[in-house]
Amino acid sequence: MALTVGVVGKPNAGKSTFFSALTMADAKIAAFPFTTLEPNIGVGYVRKKCPHTEIGKECKPRDSFCREGIRFIPVKLIDVAGLVPNAHKGKGLGFQFLDDLSSADALIQVVDASGKTDLEGKATTNADPMSEVTFLRSELYHWIASIITKNWKKVRTKNISALAEMLSGLKISPEKTSQIARKLSLDTARLNWSEEERLEFSKEIISAKPILVVANKMDELHSPIDMQTLFPNTDVIPTSSLYELALKKADESGAISYLPGSPSFEIKNATNKQKEVLGQIASYLEKNKTTGVQDAIETLVYKRMSHLVAFPVEDEAKWADQKGNVLPNSFLLPEGSTPLDLAERVHTDLANNFISALDARKKTRLSKEYELKDCDIIKIFSK
Numbered sequence: 154m155a156l157t158v159g160v161v162g163k164p165n166a167g168k169s170t171f172f173s174a175l176t177m178a179d180a181k182i183a184a185f186p187f188t189t190l191e192p193n194i195g196v197g198y199v200r201k202k203c204p205h206t207e208i209g210k211e212c213k214p215r216d217s218f219c220r221e222g223i224r225f226i227p228v229k230l231i232d233v234a235g236l237v238p239n240a241h242k243g244k245g246l247g248f249q250f251l252d253d254l255s256s257a258d259a260l261i262q263v264v265d266a267s268g269k270t271d272l273e274g275k276a277t278t279n280a281d282p283m284s285e286v287t288f289l290r291s292e293l294y295h296w297i298a299s300i301i302t303k304n305w306k307k308v309r310t311k312n313i314s315a316l317a318e319m320l321s322g323l324k325i326s327p328e329k330t331s332q333i334a335r336k337l338s339l340d341t342a343r344l345n346w347s348e349e350e351r352l353e354f355s356k357e358i359i360s361a362k363p364i365l366v367v368a369n370k371m372d373e374l375h376s377p378i379d380m381q382t383l384f385p386n387t388d389v390i391p392t393s394s395l396y397e398l399a400l401k402k403a404d405e406s407g408a409i410s411y412l413p414g415s416p417s418f419e420i421k422n423a424t425n426k427q428k429e430v431l432g433q434i435a436s437y438l439e440k441n442k443t444t445g446v447q448d449a450i451e452t453l454v455y456k457r458m459s460h461l462v463a464f465p466v467e468d469e470a471k472w473a474d475q476k477g478n479v480l481p482n483s484f485l486l487p488e489g490s491t492p493l494d495l496a497e498r499v500h501t502d503l504a505n506n507f508i509s510a511l512d513a514r515k516k517t518r519l520s521k522e523y524e525l526k527d528c529d530i531i532k533i534f535s536k
Contacts, residue, residue: 156460156485157229158197158453159257163285164235164274166265167369167394169193172232174397174446177405193232198225199451200414201462204472204528205480213478221412226462226483228454231257237273238288255323259363259453262289266368266383266391283384286366290359297323298355305351313341320358329361363457367392367449372437390452392445396434400444403427414447459488461527463495469513469532486525493521496533506535 162168176195198217203224205212212219217226233253254260268280272288300323301316308315313334317327334341337353346354366384372393380389400418404411408427411418416438423431438444454460464480466472473479484498492510496503510519513530525531 155227155229156454156458157231157257158450159254159260160230160232160263161254161260161289162235162263163237163265163270163272163289165270166235166263166274166285168235168263169232170398171261171263171367171369171392171394171446171449172230174394174401174444175450176230177401195230195232196227197230197450198227198413199454199485200225200447201483201528203480204464204530208472208479210471210479212480214483215478215481217483223412224462224483225413226485228450228485235274236289236292238292257362258324259365259458261365261367261449261453262286263367263369263394264389265370266378267370267373269370269373282368283387286384286387290364294352294355294359297358298352301351301355302348309344311344313344316344323362325358325361330358333357333361363453365390365449365453365457367445369394371441371445372396390445390449391441392449393437393441394444394446396437397444397446399430399434403431414443414451416442454485460485461488461490461525461529462486463490463525464528464530465495465499466513466530466532469511469516469530472513472530480530488524490525491521491523492519492525492531492533495525495531496535499533503533503535508534508536510534 160168160172172193172195175197201224203212203219203222205219206222214224217224219225231253264282264285265280266282268282269276269278271277271280272284304319308319313331314327317330320330321327331341333354337350337357339346339350339354366387366389368380368384368389368391370393371391372395380391400409400411401413403409403423404418407421408423409418409420409431420428420431463484463486465482465484466480467474471477471479474481482499484495486494486498493504493507496507507521509521510523511517511532511534512519513532
């Protein structure tokens with residue numbers, strides 16, 4: 154199953170622009186609250202140097218694409234309606250769309266760093282961007298608490314495994330569920346927790362989902378700001394989603410040549426009007442090196458979630474499938490994954506009949522317990 158990332162935030166923080174910049178999907182973008190009424194689903198990509206450059210043969214990806222020796226590996230993205238404070242009490246659109254995030258492995262919170270919109274997405278001045286981070290965490294744990302409360306009668310008096318099974322639908326592992334319960338000194342043999350204990354548990358369980366904060370609309374700031382001052386004790390990726398989206402559209406139209414995440418672009422067939430806008434973007438890139446959008450998804454996937462890329466092949470000599478396609482597939486897997494885990498991702502039957510694996514670079518046999526390294530090229534042997 155593909156990695157899934159939910160894009161969350163208050164209304165009018167530039168969330169749909171960020172989503173569109175990553176996916177090029179036609180999300181509704183406007184400067185008023187609740188532009189997104191139905192969740193948008195699209196595909197973004199994380200970069201990795203493609204191993205085909207090592208053998209001088211062009212790859213032929215089936216599940217991704219490759220440009221200038223860089224492989225772009227897909228990540229499923231879900232953009233949901235903006236949340237406002239007290240959504241758990243029915244304000245705004247309530248929890249209607251948070252349920253769409255239940256399948257997300259991680260979250261990206263898009264914050265309006267310009268300070269030009271309040272927590273409900275209305276125009277203002279000098280708003281505190283950090284307050285967006287605080288309120289969203291509160292809404293998320295109230296969401297978790299509401300799910301637990303709604304199903305409490307089903308698990309009450311049972312052991313922690315019953316609660317873990319219920320939370321598994323939220324992509325929270327049984328190990329994490331038990332770990333948090335023990336951390337809070339809650340009874341795991343018989344669930345007879347109070348409402349207060351359930352709320353404390355819900356606060357902690359949010360930490361099980363990696364959340365990356367994106368400080369968006371950096372292009373609207375006229376003077377540099379200190380991220381640590383603006384967002385104390387919070388790791389933040391500054392971004393200009395608007396500029397990234399503009400660059401991707403210009404590249405798509407042939408006006409420029411731009412590789413997503415690059416610090417520069419080449420003008421090809423741009424009009425004078427386009428050149429004026431591109432000049433502003435070039436100045437921004439000169440100062441900031443990147444729009445930050447690509448950095449955000451990659452920081453989340455590779456650093457926060459500790460994922461690596463593996464390339465399964467059938468022909469270990471040519472790094473190809475049976476038809477001769479070089480490096481046709483690429484998979485994102487958590488660090489610590491094994492060839493057996495990779496086989497499971499390729500096909501259940503391959504995993505069920507697994508015998509061993511081969512490192513296609515070194516031509517050495519690997520056991521099913523071998524821990525994959527980033528960019529390993531693996532041939533799997535099965536019965």
